[in-house]
Amino acid sequence: MSPLALFLAVFLACAVEAVEALTVVLAAGTGRHWPSALQGAGAALAALAAVVGALGPAVAQIPLSGLRIVVGTLLLLFGLQWLRKAVLRASGWKEQRDEAAAFAKGVAAAGQAPAEHRGKVADWYAFTLAFKGVALEGLEVAFIVVTFGGGQHDVPLAALAAAAAVVVVAGAGLAVRAPLARVPENAVKFVVGTLLTSFGLFWSAEGVQVDWPGSDAALLVLVPAVALLALGYVRVLRGAALRAGEVQEASR
Numbered sequence: 001m002s003p004l005a006l007f008l009a010v011f012l013a014c015a016v017e018a019v020e021a022l023t024v025v026l027a028a029g030t031g032r033h034w035p036s037a038l039q040g041a042g043a044a045l046a047a048l049a050a051v052v053g054a055l056g057p058a059v060a061q062i063p064l065s066g067l068r069i070v071v072g073t074l075l076l077l078f079g080l081q082w083l084r085k086a087v088l089r090a091s092g093w094k095e096q097r098d099e100a101a102a103f104a105k106g107v108a109a110a111g112q113a114p115a116e117h118r119g120k121v122a123d124w125y126a127f128t129l130a131f132k133g134v135a136l137e138g139l140e141v142a143f144i145v146v147t148f149g150g151g152q153h154d155v156p157l158a159a160l161a162a163a164a165a166v167v168v169v170a171g172a173g174l175a176v177r178a179p180l181a182r183v184p185e186n187a188v189k190f191v192v193g194t195l196l197t198s199f200g201l202f203w204s205a206e207g208v209q210v211d212w213p214g215s216d217a218a219l220l221v222l223v224p225a226v227a228l229l230a231l232g233y234v235r236v237l238r239g240a241a242l243r244a245g246e247v248q249e250a251s252r
Contacts (some may be wrong), residue, residue: 023106
């Protein structure tokens with residue numbers, strides 16, 4: 001994978017997680033207390049940076065064949081999870097994620113919680129809400145950085161791409177003080193899920209000594225093949241969803 005491809009893949013994957021984390025931070029800041037919410041988000045980012053700093057060098061010490069098996073398998077599992085959700089949402093079997101609705105729900109819940117002051121944190125609820133939101137989504141970002149960066153022996157570039165995604169998304173969200181509801185999140189997840197699944201297949205197979213025809217050029221066939229297979233599932237499942245809806249209407 002070229003450095004540019006690595007940067008773009010990590011940037012896109014991390015941007016999706018950053019959008020979801022941003023919604024939680026905005027809800028905590030708008031519904032409660034902005035300084036406390038930003039403190040929580042900052043603490044979570046610092047913890048995640050420590051995780052990447054600790055795991056990155058450790059992953060780099062794994063022998064190449066073993067690293068490809070481990071990283072490839074993890075990417076495959078993670079990518080299939082994202083691709084499954086994207087396919088179900090695109091076919092109508094799972095509701096699309098609505099950042100505006102999630103934001104409104106978070107603000108409503110934050111407004112009902114009691115206020116509590118702890119140490120230098122003026123609003124402990126806002127702090128913990130933002131911390132948990134950023135930490136949970138950020139763990140996936142850390143996973144992407146370590147696996148993609150470790151697989152290419154370039155964790156610093158992967159970390160830079162993740163940081164750029166966080167800065168861009170956070171800057172846009174904090175500038176408008178509203179969730180980025182117009183971001184085509186499901187489409188991005190579909191693309192990233194396809195990339196993670198394809199690279200997971202490629203690297204895990206290389207780890208067990210499979211020689212791909214054309215070496216790295218095989219990805220130019222593998223990525224479109226995975227995407228077409230997923231789109232085929234979308235079409236089949238969408239038809240099944242329509243038939244299920246017709247049956248329910250007829251039974252009323």
